[in-house]
Amino acid sequence: MPSTDWIDTLKKHDVTLSGDQIQQITQYCFLVRSWSDFASLVSVGNLEHLEELHIVDSLSLLKPVTVTVPEGGLLFDIGSGGGFPAIPLAIALPERNFLLMERSGKKISFLQKVIGALKLKHVSLIHGSFPERLPEDAPHAITARAVERADTVLMDITDSMPENTVFLCQSGDPRGKIDGAMFHVEHWKDNWTKSGARRGSLYTIRHREDETVGK
Numbered sequence: 001m002p003s004t005d006w007i008d009t010l011k012k013h014d015v016t017l018s019g020d021q022i023q024q025i026t027q028y029c030f031l032v033r034s035w036s037d038f039a040s041l042v043s044v045g046n047l048e049h050l051e052e053l054h055i056v057d058s059l060s061l062l063k064p065v066t067v068t069v070p071e072g073g074l075l076f077d078i079g080s081g082g083g084f085p086a087i088p089l090a091i092a093l094p095e096r097n098f099l100l101m102e103r104s105g106k107k108i109s110f111l112q113k114v115i116g117a118l119k120l121k122h123v124s125l126i127h128g129s130f131p132e133r134l135p136e137d138a139p140h141a142i143t144a145r146a147v148e149r150a151d152t153v154l155m156d157i158t159d160s161m162p163e164n165t166v167f168l169c170q171s172g173d174p175r176g177k178i179d180g181a182m183f184h185v186e187h188w189k190d191n192w193t194k195s196g197a198r199r200g201s202l203y204t205i206r207h208r209e210d211e212t213v214g215k
Contacts, residue, residue, distance in 0.1 A: 003052065009056050025051075073140040075099070140164070142165060155178070169202070184206050
């Protein structure tokens with residue numbers, strides 16, 4: 001039986017989920033484990049510790065997302081794969097909208113199953129690749145947690161992202177890789193960073209003419 005230590009970890013970082021939300025995440029993790037072999041969702045070694053490794057890390061973005069995406073706003077997740085971080089965030093933030101892009105047909109089928117089973121009416125999908133396909137509406141924030149060719153995707157995102165969109169970058173330090181005169185890059189440091197509960201570093205990227213994201 002999966003551990004519930006992840007719930008305590010979230011509480012230590014001031015994230016409290018309702019009973020219904022915990023049940024949704026439990027159901028989601030069950031679906032990930034059930035579909036992972038078929039759709040190559042996560043590595044075999046991570047399946048046992050799915051909650052501690054992937055759910056906690058996904059929800060470490062709660063504050064950055066709530067700061068950058070207003071209620072009714074849109075988060076665009078590129079290369080969603082098994083749904084991290086977008087699905088846990090969508091469960092925790094039902095008042096925001098989520099658009100997930102994935103090129104794999106098997107993974108899209110899995111995500112459709114998750115959206116239907118968990119009744120996530122505020123989550124929609126694009127079956128395709130970035131930047132060949134782009135959302136019709138400008139998102140308030142972009143995530144791309146586990147994309148391949150991270151440096152190439154970084155350039156594609158900064159080349160195409162609207163001026164008022166913030167990229168929550170988790171694919172390494174982007175400073176020196178993009179035009180510093182055009183983009184403001186901020187290393188997001190918080191208790192998640194200090195405790196090591198967030199995997200890797202988080203940087204916010206936005207156009208220079210926009211205000212810096214507040215903490």
